[in-house]
Amino acid sequence: MGDTHFDSVWDAIEDTPAKAARMRLRSQLLMALRTHIEQSGLNQSQAAKVLGVTQPCVSDLMRGKIDLFAIDTLVAMLAAAGLQVELRVAAAA
Template sequence: MNNEFECVWDAIEDTPEQAAKMRVRSSLMMKISDVVNSWDLPQTAAAKRLGITQPRLNELLRGRIQRFSLDALVEIAQSAHLHVELSVTLEETAA
């Protein structure tokens, strides 16, 4: 059986709801990582700018997604001066 998935999270999460949350979390983590890497600062200085510890920042930069709640990622994104906005649309298959 050949299953095609829109996103890796659809393939590995148990429910569509869990996959949706993971898509949002991973998107935030990638954007935060991009911004932090653009600062060209040592991790300790970047972590201080974000209001988190250096080990916590290291976990984020290494993609340890299970260690970050959506709320925590939104807070970190705000500290990185990222504008976080949620877009909600009706799925075509549900219409």
């Protein structure tokens, strides 16, 4: 094995830098939503009502099934939870 270094797991497993960037963003949004649900003490049914989705959707979210969630879906769910998403763009390293 070589000594290849990646900035994130997404850089290692995705084909292109653009795909890796999208997955990093989706991952950050999903984790923020999971953290909010956990810290709010909501069960999955309660979270589903707040987010305007089904309980199985919340179950998928809590299990980290990132491939099932688009960026805009995650942003909409965060907004429904009363959270604000902020974006920072910087030059690539």
